[in-house]
Amino acid sequence: MAELDTGLPSVRQVQTYIQEKKGVEVKxxxxDVLAGQILWQDPSYLCLMNGQQERFFLSRGAVVYIKA
Amino acid sequence: MAELDTGLPSVRQVQTYIQEKKGVEVKxxxxDVLAGQILWQDPSYLCLMNGQQERFFLSRGAVVYIKA
Amino acid sequence: MAELDTGLPSVRQVQTYIQEKKGVEVKxxxxDVLAGQILWQDPSYLCLMNGQQERFFLSRGAVVYIKA
Amino acid sequence: MAELDTGLPSVRQVQTYIQEKKGVEVKxxxxDVLAGQILWQDPSYLCLMNGQQERFFLSRGAVVYIKA
Amino acid sequence: MAELDTGLPSVRQVQTYIQEKKGVEVKxxxxDVLAGQILWQDPSYLCLMNGQQERFFLSRGAVVYIKA
Amino acid sequence: MAELDTGLPSVRQVQTYIQEKKGVEVKxxxxDVLAGQILWQDPSYLCLMNGQQERFFLSRGAVVYIKA
Incomplete structure (x- = not known):
């Protein structure tokens, strides 16, 4: 299984946002800019839930930036 | 054969949608936003059928997000 | 030589369209949307012939979807 | 050295165009659509010369299609 | 862990900007063009802080250029 | 360290432009089209200096073509 590389600062930072349930913006x-909480991440996708409890599986290749 | 990495949350989640025949939106x-059911997935493509029974083989690289 | 992964459903499906000379749309x-028949596929390109017998070598990375 | 995979139909086809000095269109x-002759190819770039003898090194990732 | 390839001139150059706290523009x-300081880099993301102390995790694949 | 593949024609050609300090256009x-001289290249980036002595680190993935 392709492991999530938890040695990377970016992976650890997103993991922190997940644990803190921190509000982020993803461009x-x-x-499109989606605002909400990141629920989980894997090597290919991020799962974000917005204010209307809708879940978006975002392809990592389509993420321009994550703003905290 | 490039295996689908069923250890990944994103792969398992899509597999669940396939089994549940869940309606999704794919940006x-x-x-373009396509609405319909995901019929199958492999490491390179997703197959989505829309309300008119048309089948779309979506390149994973062209998927921005899947909304459930 | 990079082999075409005939174990993948997407590769087999395109192979079927090639054999059946099935009309497809490629976004x-x-x-751009190109309509025609897929003549062959390899790991990097698809070859599509349109109604005017013009041949297009489509980079797989530029294919958004194939509609049958 | 990353070899050009001459086993692939797409690589051989482009090689034929190079030898035949065939006019092509590259989207x-x-x-942008560039018209001219492909002078050489390698795994990362195609070199195209247009009617004004200008040379363009085209990133393969930026090529949508080659039309012959 | 995917290591940052500090042998590459581009990685070393960005490292220098980080240490010098140099103002850069990232297209x-x-x-979008973001102006600010690069705080850290890893193989997948750059972290940039703008004049309003906002942090952006920029996907390397979405960076067109860094201007110093 | 990811080596620059100097066996590739495209890498050697850019190397020649660097040595000759040749003016190029990069789309x-x-x-955007940037005009200037390529100062160095590595597997991920090209460094271009324009007429105003500004330096741009161009992601190879964002380069459509180099025109000489």
Missing amino acids: LTTG | LTTG | LTTG | LTTG | LTTG | LTTG
Whole structure:
């Protein structure tokens, strides 16, 4: 199984946001900006839940930035 | 054969949607949003069938997010 | 030689379209939609012939979806 | 050295165009279409010369299609 | 752990900017330009802090250029 | 360290431009065109200096073409 590389600062930082249930903004390659909480991450996707409890599986390749 | 990594949360989650025949929305890098059911997934493509029974083989690289 | 992974459902499905000479639509990252028959596939490109007998070598990375 | 995979139909086809000095159109991810002759190819780039003898090193990742 | 390849000029150059707390502009694939300081880098992301102390985790794949 | 593959024609060609301090145009995925001299290259980035002595670290993935 492709492991999530928890040695990477970026992976650890996102893990911290997940544990702290921190509100973030994620900008996507289409220009969309989604606001909400990251529920989990794996090597290919991030799962974000927005204010309306909708879940989005975001392809890592489509994430431009995560703003905290 | 490139195996689908069923250890990944994202792969398992999509597998659940397939089994539950759950309606999803898929946003693509072109800005298109396709609604329908995911029929199958492999490491390179997702197969989605829309309300008109049309089948779309979506390149994983062109998927921005899957919304459930 | 990078082999085409005929174990993958997506590769087998495209192979079936090639053998059946099935008409497909291919949406590209530029928003173009090309209609025609897929003549062959390899790990990097698909070859599509349109109604005017013009041949297009489509980079797999530029394919958003194949609609049958 | 990353070898060009001459076992692939797409690599052989481009090689044929190079030898035949065949006129092609190349569509790029920016929507640009360049017309000219492919002078050489390697795993990362194609070199195309247009009608004004200008040389373009095209990133393979930016090529949407090659039309012959 | 995927190591940051400190043998590469680009990695060393960014490391220098981090140590010098140098102001940079980063252009993203969406056309956004972010100005600020790079706080850290790993193989997948750059962390940039702008003038309002906001932190952006920039996917390396979404970075078009870094201007110093 | 990820080596620059000097066996590739494209790498050697860029190396020649660097040594000759040749003026080039680089088109980026955002549609920007930067003119200047390539100062160095590594497997991930090209460093270009424009007429105003500004340095741009260009992600190879964001380069559409280099025109000489």
